[in-house]
Amino acid sequence: MSVSRDDVLRIAQLAELDVEEDALADIADQMSRILDYVAQLSAMPAPTNGTVKAFVPGPDAIRFRPDEVAPWPLAFGPETFAPAFKDGFFVVPKLGQFDDPAPAEL
Amino acid sequence: MSDAKAVADRLVKSKRLNALLTPPKELRSALTAQASAARPTGVLYGMPVAVKDNICTLEFTTSCGSRILEGYRSPYEATAVTKLKAAGALIAGKTNCDEFAMGSSTEFSAFGRVLHPIDKTRVPGGSSGGSAALVGSGAVPAALGSETGGSVRQPASFCGVVGIKPTYGRVSRYGLVAFGSSLDQIGVFGRSVHDAARVLSVISGRDPRDATCEDRDPLRLPTVPESLQGFVIGLPREYFPPELDPAVRRACDRAVRLLRDLGAAVREVSLPHTAYAVPTYYVIAPAEASSNLARYDGVRYGPRFDGHADLRGLYRATRGQGFGAEVRRRILVGTYVLSAGFYDAYYRRAQQMRALIAQDFRNVFDRGVDLLFTPTTPSPAFKAGEKLSDPIAMYMSDIFTVTANLAGVPAISLPVGQVKGLPIGGQLIGQAFLEDEMLEAAYALERVVPATDEA
Numbered sequence: 001m002s003v004s005r006d007d008v009l010r011i012a013q014l015a016e017l018d019v020e021e022d023a024l025a026d027i028a029d030q031m032s033r034i035l036d037y038v039a040q041l042s043a044m045p046a047p048t049n050g051t052v053k054a055f056v057p058g059p060d061a062i063r064f065r066p067d068e069v070a071p072w073p074l075a076f077g078p079e080t081f082a083p084a085f086k087d088g089f090f091v092v093p094k095l096g097q098f099d100d101p102a103p104a105e106l
Numbered sequence: 107m108s109d110a111k112a113v114a115d116r117l118v119k120s121k122r123l124n125a126l127l128t129p130p131k132e133l134r135s136a137l138t139a140q141a142s143a144a145r146p147t148g149v150l151y152g153m154p155v156a157v158k159d160n161i162c163t164l165e166f167t168t169s170c171g172s173r174i175l176e177g178y179r180s181p182y183e184a185t186a187v188t189k190l191k192a193a194g195a196l197i198a199g200k201t202n203c204d205e206f207a208m209g210s211s212t213e214f215s216a217f218g219r220v221l222h223p224i225d226k227t228r229v230p231g232g233s234s235g236g237s238a239a240l241v242g243s244g245a246v247p248a249a250l251g252s253e254t255g256g257s258v259r260q261p262a263s264f265c266g267v268v269g270i271k272p273t274y275g276r277v278s279r280y281g282l283v284a285f286g287s288s289l290d291q292i293g294v295f296g297r298s299v300h301d302a303a304r305v306l307s308v309i310s311g312r313d314p315r316d317a318t319c320e321d322r323d324p325l326r327l328p329t330v331p332e333s334l335q336g337f338v339i340g341l342p343r344e345y346f347p348p349e350l351d352p353a354v355r356r357a358c359d360r361a362v363r364l365l366r367d368l369g370a371a372v373r374e375v376s377l378p379h380t381a382y383a384v385p386t387y388y389v390i391a392p393a394e395a396s397s398n399l400a401r402y403d404g405v406r407y408g409p410r411f412d413g414h415a416d417l418r419g420l421y422r423a424t425r426g427q428g429f430g431a432e433v434r435r436r437i438l439v440g441t442y443v444l445s446a447g448f449y450d451a452y453y454r455r456a457q458q459m460r461a462l463i464a465q466d467f468r469n470v471f472d473r474g475v476d477l478l479f480t481p482t483t484p485s486p487a488f489k490a491g492e493k494l495s496d497p498i499a500m501y502m503s504d505i506f507t508v509t510a511n512l513a514g515v516p517a518i519s520l521p522v523g524q525v526k527g528l529p530i531g532g533q534l535i536g537q538a539f540l541e542d543e544m545l546e547a548a549y550a551l552e553r554v555v556p557a558t559d560e561a
Binding site: 003007008011012014015016017018019020027030031033034035037038039040041042044052053054055056057058059062063065073074075076077078080081082083084090092093094095096 | 178179180181182273274317318321382385388396400405406407408410414416417419420421422423425426427429434435437438439441443451452455456457458459460461464465497498514538
């Protein structure tokens with residue numbers, strides 16, 4: 001299996017996602033199956049003539065809009081859809097500890 | 107207005123499908139208000155169009171089939187919705203879908219699975235299963251869906267309706283909740299090619315609010331051609347593998363004979379990198395999803411799963427409890443393939459493969475082929491629950507549709523037959539921004555194909 005229980009915990013930390021303890025084994029198993037499946041991409045022969053240019057559809061160049069003040073585009077403000085909003089600010093709990101120990105190398 | 111009442115009645119009658127998320131009372135009052143405001147000169151005047159729940163509307167909530175956006179009311183509406191309203195269409199509620207459009211069966215909605223309109227033990231396909239089921243049941247003539255890997259064409263095929271994925275950049279995505287930004291497009295369902303095509307024509311065209319939308323006029327609808335003389339249609343051999351469902355093969359073979367009878371020149375072609383399309387997709391789409399879904403944190407919108415001492419705890423609890431199993435899985439896979447040490451092995455490889463897949467299409471089209479014809483799905487609608495525990499099996503139901511998303515080209519699925527009463531879809535894939543040619547062939551085929559006959 002390519003993904004261990006500890007790997008899931010480290011990735012979940014990077015993704016800011018709580019994962020229940022009793023779901024860990026299942027998630028590790030399913031992630032392993034998915035990653036083993038997509039690993040067949042590495043069987044692709046390496047490009048012979050240098051690199052393959054990445055392909056992204058859509059316009060070739062970014063179009064610039066005129067730099068004009070547009071009307072406020074929202075029908076109502078964040079006070080109606082934010083979970084907690086007061087005096088023009090989103091209300092959140094204190095920041096707390098943000099410097100987790102760096103995740104160990106996977 | 108009685109029209110609005112009749113529309114609402116039909117939708118409420120289809121309640122057992124669990125295809126519509128809008129409560130009946132809200133639906134009735136919104137339809138009545140829209141009907142009295144609609145411009146009678148609009149080209150879609152009075153046409154009810156249901157809208158997938160990941161497309162923002164002012165009239166209704168936009169939850170993306172997720173607890174993390176339950177009850178969310180968007181302060182702006184999608185350009186596609188604005189254009190529909192300006193053309194006189196009635197926005198006929200929001201349709202159930204796989205959470206954040208991640209799924210192929212509409213079993214991954216936080217609001218319960220959608221039933222297939224013909225056989226309730228089966229799935230309607232996904233992720234736009236609610237839209238497909240409503241059109242399939244006759245509740246509405248057309249609906250909007252969204253496509254990242256086949257989420258309009260695959261359910262259209264399962265439900266016996268027409269589904270179009272336009273060229274990437276044909277329709278504005280302003281107000282479409284982002285999943286995989288290099289792949290996402292708004293798509294259209296219709297009872298017929300014409301119903302779907304005229305809705306597509308209305309929502310297409312430039313939009314200053316979406317930089318990925320091309321600066322082009324709206325799509326002009328072609329006329330129904332007398333014959334397909336002069337068309338060269340390619341049959342990619344990789345889309346007709348030995349393990350293809352025999353009924354799907356028979357229905358597609360019959361459609362190919364009809365295309366020949368219509369005067370088209372049909373020839374076998376090859377898209378050699380097709381086998382890598384699903385693995386490529388399942389690296390790129392989760393990678394983009396993990397980034398796009400970072401915005402759901404319980405701070406700015408949607409519900410908050412509280413009780414935590416600090417901000418980080420709030421993020422993790424909200425995201426952990428707000429997202430369902432498939433979305434969490436894809437966020438984790440996406441974070442993994444983008445993480446240090448794995449980026450080259452997965453994401454860079456997938457980007458390179460995507461370029462080769464897109465090149466396959468260009469090679470075929472450069473050699474004089476106008477369109478490709480393929481089955482839309484490897485089998486008809488499967489049983490509910492059948493693929494839930496096996497993500498790879500679920501992903502494989504997109505095998506014939508993901509390539510068009512990876513290459514950015516347009517494609518349409520239309521009914522070409524049935525097996526034991528279950529619809530079978532055939533797919534035409536066109537060249538970028540040549541939807542008109544693709545629609546011409548679809549119009550012609552639709553007129554002659556016995557879509558309700560057993561294959």
